[in-house]
Amino acid sequence: MAKKEKVVDLKPTSISEEQLKTIQDLVSPINQAQMEMGRMETQKHMLLHQVTDLQKSLQEEQAKLEAEYGKVNINIQTGAIEYPEDVEADS
Numbered sequence: 001m002a003k004k005e006k007v008v009d010l011k012p013t014s015i016s017e018e019q020l021k022t023i024q025d026l027v028s029p030i031n032q033a034q035m036e037m038g039r040m041e042t043q044k045h046m047l048l049h050q051v052t053d054l055q056k057s058l059q060e061e062q063a064k065l066e067a068e069y070g071k072v073n074i075n076i077q078t079g080a081i082e083y084p085e086d087v088e089a090d091s
Contacts, residue, residue, distance in 0.1 A: 015023075065074065073082040 014020075066072075069081060071084065073084075074080070075082070
């Protein structure tokens with residue numbers, strides 16, 4: 001019986017250092033950008049909650065003003081009250 005010769009696998013087992021560096025140089029900024037986007041989304045989420053809380057506070061303050069002055073328009077720069085034409089001011 002003849003002995004079988006061992007077959008040598010000539011397939012490469014890894015890419016070159018240059019190829020590896022090229023891929024790493026491309027993947028690294030992608031990962032950094034994705035991490036930054038995640039940080040920005042988290043910040044956006046927190047800001048959306050702040051806006052919601054501020055809107056709720058504004059509605060509460062508007063309800064207080066309406067209870068005190070009735071249905072009026074208030075200039076938020078000057079504080080001037082503008083009464084609707086068909087409603088007389090309460091004295």
